[in-house]
Amino acid sequence: MIVFWLLSLALVASAVFVITAKKPVYSVVGLLANFAALAIMYLTLSAEFLAVIQIVVYSGAILVLFVFVIALLSSGVAPFMMGPDRLPAAAGGGAIAALIALALVVFGIAQRPVTIVPAAGTALPGPVGTANTFGSVADFGNALFTVYLLPFEITALILMVAVIAVILLAGDTGPSIQQRLRRKREPIVKDPAFDAAMHRGERPSERAS
Amino acid sequence: MTDASLPVALNNYVALSAVLFFIGVAGVIVRRNPLIMLMSIELMWNAANLAFLAFSRAWINNAGHIFVFLVITVAAAEAAIGLAIVVVVFRKAKYVDVDDVELLKG
Numbered sequence: 001m002i003v004f005w006l007l008s009l010a011l012v013a014s015a016v017f018v019i020t021a022k023k024p025v026y027s028v029v030g031l032l033a034n035f036a037a038l039a040i041m042y043l044t045l046s047a048e049f050l051a052v053i054q055i056v057v058y059s060g061a062i063l064v065l066f067v068f069v070i071a072l073l074s075s076g077v078a079p080f081m082m083g084p085d086r087l088p089a090a091a092g093g094g095a096i097a098a099l100i101a102l103a104l105v106v107f108g109i110a111q112r113p114v115t116i117v118p119a120a121g122t123a124l125p126g127p128v129g130t131a132n133t134f135g136s137v138a139d140f141g142n143a144l145f146t147v148y149l150l151p152f153e154i155t156a157l158i159l160m161v162a163v164i165a166v167i168l169l170a171g172d173t174g175p176s177i178q179q180r181l182r183r184k185r186e187p188i189v190k191d192p193a194f195d196a197a198m199h200r201g202e203r204p205s206e207r208a209s
Numbered sequence: 210m211t212d213a214s215l216p217v218a219l220n221n222y223v224a225l226s227a228v229l230f231f232i233g234v235a236g237v238i239v240r241r242n243p244l245i246m247l248m249s250i251e252l253m254w255n256a257a258n259l260a261f262l263a264f265s266r267a268w269i270n271n272a273g274h275i276f277v278f279l280v281i282t283v284a285a286a287e288a289a290i291g292l293a294i295v296v297v298v299f300r301k302a303k304y305v306d307v308d309d310v311e312l313l314k315g
Contacts, residue, residue, distance in 0.1 A: 004217045008225045015229055015252050019236030024244040031248050038255055044216050045266040050258075050277055057281050062251065062288045069292045070244060073299055090239045098235065105227045109220040116219060116267040134269055140278075148275040155282040162286030170293040 003044055010037040024070050028063055035059045046135040215267060222263035230256035243295045247288060254284040 014037065017030035035058045042051040133139065144152050215222075229252060236249025258277045265273025 001217055004221065008221075011225065012228060012232070015232040018248055018252060019232060019240060019245065021245075024242060024248075027245050027248050031251065034252065034255070038259065041259065042262055045222075045262045047262050047266070047274055047277075050262065050274055050281075053278070053281060057285055058251070058255075062285055065288060065292055066244065066248065069296055072296060094235055094239060098231065101231055102228065105224055109224050116264070134271065135266075135274065139271060140274055143271050143275060144278070148272070151275060151279050155279055158282055158286050162289050165290050166293040169290070170296050 004041075007037050007041050007044075010034075011041070025067070028066050028070070031066075032059055032063055035063070046133070048135055049137045049140045050135075215263075219263060219267050223260060226256045226260040226263070229253075229259065243291075243299070247291045247295070250291075251284060251288065254280060 011034060014030045014034040018027045018034065021027040021030060035054060039051040039054040042048075042054060233249040233252035233256060236252065237246050240246055240249065258280055261273040261277050261280070265271060265277075
């Protein structure tokens, strides 16, 4: 109970920090705190495998990618600069709209509480970390490789498409493969005066002096 | 302890998910730095994941877990492609501001 409120406070505070931070690196740090708190929240929802996945994939892969891109964009001659900041101009209206939206959400949820009764015969989850209960690695893997095999294979296709797209977008800045294949073999030095001098029998060293 | 021994009532999870989602929306609308906009999109993915897991836990049915797995995969692909576009577009720019990108070519 108290864990939920502490975690939700941490989640909202870090999310607000992400969108208000001046520099993208600070936003990455806020996002890291957000993902860590969310992983703990997943543990309280007895989704232990997904909590680990959250840490590994989000904090380990995606955030490192963000840091890497920030470093890449900052590595030019001039320091990495942001454009004009529109945050102060939008803060007033945004705060009012956010409060209205929050009031609507709270009102709507208080109006009709969501009660869900799980289907009869489903086992109640044991404590987090117990083997073969709801949300454990064995339970998740069993579902992933039997009932939900097709979505799992679709994820493989999605990742392959993403890799191809990234290579096409940012992989090569030179001439395209088709141009390089179409181009004929040319002499390494293409200089008419040099060729004429060679034809007259002069030696390259004499001409260069 | 209601709703089959959820830690708190399900409403609280849905409300927290909505709040996190709209913080992400505000980030996309207000900020003009493409990196922070991508991070706000990640916040929105995570809010949706939280709702999926809360409902999955309430129903005691791990279809929601599979869906969260799929969402994490798609989020990783989206972040990779989005960051590649950012790198291509802003490799030569003085500063990064999405309003300056008016042409659909790098």
